[in-house]
Amino acid sequence: xQRYFIEIPQINERLVLPTNVYHHAITVMRLxxxxxxxxxxxxxxxxxxxxxxxxxxxxxxKVCHKFTQTVExxxxxxxxxxxxxxxxxxxxVQKGTELGAQHFIFFAGDYSVARWDQKKRTKKLARLRKIIxxxxxxxHRLSIPTVEYIEDLHSLTLEHYSERVVAYEExxxxxxxxxxxxxxxxxxxxxxxxxxxxxxxxxxEGGISPAEIQYLQxxxxxxxxxxPRIMRAExxxxxxxxxxxxxxxxx
Amino acid sequence: xQRYFIEIPQINERLVLPTNVYHHAITVMRLxxxxxxxxxxxxxxxxxxxxxxxxxxxxxxKVCHKFTQTVExxxxxxxxxxxxxxxxxxxxVQKGTELGAQHFIFFAGDYSVARWDQKKRTKKLARLRKIIxxxxxxxHRLSIPTVEYIEDLHSLTLEHYSERVVAYEExxxxxxxxxxxxxxxxxxxxxxxxxxxxxxxxxxEGGISPAEIQYLQxxxxxxxxxxPRIMRAExxxxxxxxxxxxxxxxx
Numbered sequence: 001x002q003r004y005f006i007e008i009p010q011i012n013e014r015l016v017l018p019t020n021v022y023h024h025a026i027t028v029m030r031l032x033x034x035x036x037x038x039x040x041x042x043x044x045x046x047x048x049x050x051x052x053x054x055x056x057x058x059x060x061x062k063v064c065h066k067f068t069q070t071v072e073x074x075x076x077x078x079x080x081x082x083x084x085x086x087x088x089x090x091x092x093v094q095k096g097t098e099l100g101a102q103h104f105i106f107f108a109g110d111y112s113v114a115r116w117d118q119k120k121r122t123k124k125l126a127r128l129r130k131i132i133x134x135x136x137x138x139x140h141r142l143s144i145p146t147v148e149y150i151e152d153l154h155s156l157t158l159e160h161y162s163e164r165v166v167a168y169e170e171x172x173x174x175x176x177x178x179x180x181x182x183x184x185x186x187x188x189x190x191x192x193x194x195x196x197x198x199x200x201x202x203x204x205e206g207g208i209s210p211a212e213i214q215y216l217q218x219x220x221x222x223x224x225x226x227x228p229r230i231m232r233a234e235x236x237x238x239x240x241x242x243x244x245x246x247x248x249x250x251x
Numbered sequence: 252x253q254r255y256f257i258e259i260p261q262i263n264e265r266l267v268l269p270t271n272v273y274h275h276a277i278t279v280m281r282l283x284x285x286x287x288x289x290x291x292x293x294x295x296x297x298x299x300x301x302x303x304x305x306x307x308x309x310x311x312x313k314v315c316h317k318f319t320q321t322v323e324x325x326x327x328x329x330x331x332x333x334x335x336x337x338x339x340x341x342x343x344v345q346k347g348t349e350l351g352a353q354h355f356i357f358f359a360g361d362y363s364v365a366r367w368d369q370k371k372r373t374k375k376l377a378r379l380r381k382i383i384x385x386x387x388x389x390x391h392r393l394s395i396p397t398v399e400y401i402e403d404l405h406s407l408t409l410e411h412y413s414e415r416v417v418a419y420e421e422x423x424x425x426x427x428x429x430x431x432x433x434x435x436x437x438x439x440x441x442x443x444x445x446x447x448x449x450x451x452x453x454x455x456e457g458g459i460s461p462a463e464i465q466y467l468q469x470x471x472x473x474x475x476x477x478x479p480r481i482m483r484a485e486x487x488x489x490x491x492x493x494x495x496x497x498x499x500x501x502x
Contacts, residue, residue, distance in 0.1 A: 017330055047435070054438050057442060058258065069479075070479060071479040071480050095486055095489075097482060098481075098482050098483060098486050099480070099482075099490070100478075100480060101488070104498060138481060139480045139482065140481045166296070177500060177501050180497075180501055181497075181501045181502040184502075189272075225501075226501075226502060227351075227496045227497075227500045228321060228322040228388060228500060229322050229349060229351060229390045229392065230349075230390050230391045231350075231390065232349060232389070235349050235350070237492070238346075238489060239350070239493050239496070239497075241305070242489070242490050242493035242494060242497070243493060243494075243497040243501070245478045245490070246431075246432075246478075246490075246493070246494040246497055246498070247497070247502075249428060249430050249478045249479060250421050250429070250431055250432045250477075250478060250494070250496075251432040251435075251477075
């Protein structure tokens with residue numbers, strides 16, 4: 001069933017679909033009266049809605065029933081990525097949303113070739129938010145991840161994060177392969193995992209600079225390898241998210 | 252260091268770079284005499300080579316030293332995917348190669364919108380092989396994954412595979428979350444993991460048809476959910492590969 005993020009009325013009340021939802025549900029998906037869809041509100045409750053009236057300009061739906069679901073990762077994860085070229089940011093937020101990240105932060109790393117100036121930044125962030133909303137609906141997420149841009153790693157508000165890790169290719173090359181598993185094992189023993197906020201930092205295509213690594217180490221980031229194969233910059237964040245999902249949601 | 256798949260000579264012998272390697276190493280990467288690169292031969296041995304002579308048309312390198320590495324997944328994994336639209340196959344083989352798959356097979360599923368006719372197939376497979384070779388070099392793989400196309404799931408040579416799993420969205424929706432972890436736990440106790448050949452089947456964008464699921468079930472495929480979020484067709488194979496990598500290479 002199609003899912004939309006939308007503030008929904010109480011049971012028995014009716015809802016006029018907002019323009020963007022009308023466009024997707026009626027124009028793109030061609031839903032007809034009687035068709036059902038899911039609406040997710042800010043309180044993460046899911047409501048099954050049924051279309052009762054569709055015209056060329058408006059559509060009205062009524063509430064059928066509400067339910068709750070557990071589809072969010074059991075801990076809060078922020079993915080921090082150095083800017084890479086082309087559409088890699090698009091790709092990272094789309095796949096990262098499917099895989100359960102709650103926040104994305106992009107930064108201009110010491111080795112980033114790309115930079116987002118003020119004008120580009122506004123446009124890029126709007127585009128990323130649109131991709132994230134679409135991916136959240138398709139992945140049946142209960143909340144829409146956030147995305148922001150910071151000038152450099154020093155602008156990261158460290159005190160937000162109780163757990164800190166950086167994917168470090170040099171560590172992987174030297175055969176480091178236990179840090180991530182140790183972190184996950186420890187988190188499995190944490191009492192209130194839902195209050196744990198993990199930040200994971202990934203370099204741009206050019207990698208993380210020695211100065212950046214030093215700054216992160218001084219701020220209690222773990223340097224973790226992600227297996228023996230060299231991954232592209234955009235693949236590493238997904239590796240981290242799947243490892244967390246597998247360990248906490250399946251294993 | 253840049254890596255190329257190339258048959259290399261014995262120590263102290265010299266190698267004239269093949270045209271495709273010359274193009275990448277000299278024209279694209281602009282390596283100069285004295286620069287080193289890695290050559291991987293069919294026996295999966297890595298040889299560090301040094302450029303000794305570069306002209307506008309040819310380049311000669313000498314052997315420095317050989318070494319062995321463990322960068323391949325400890326079991327053999329074949330990823331079988333229903334055909335989806337656009338460039339999703341490109342994407343699956345590129346990321347799947349980074350993540351350690353050894354074989355890719357695409358099939359026209361019951362719900363596939365895309366089909367590859369004979370002409371398209373040859374062109375597509377050539378393109379995919381090129382992407383896979385590039386990704387293998389960049390990921391520092393020791394072998395280049397294979398790729399082929401089959402008409403439908405019945406054309407899959409089942410006896411190749413000692414372990415069989417299919418990612419099933421309906422299972423995930425019903426909250427199935429232990430099959431993959433159970434399979435991995437069992438494989439961890441296998442004596443000769445390197446002789447284990449796992450096949451993992453993924454539907455196209457439209458999903459796996461009931462007839463296809465029935466056929467797979469009759470042939471001892473496990474129906475596994477991959478977590479509570481709905482993933483796009485191209486994301487699920489990567490989830491499987493990372494779960495295997497995390498479980499066997501890091502945890």
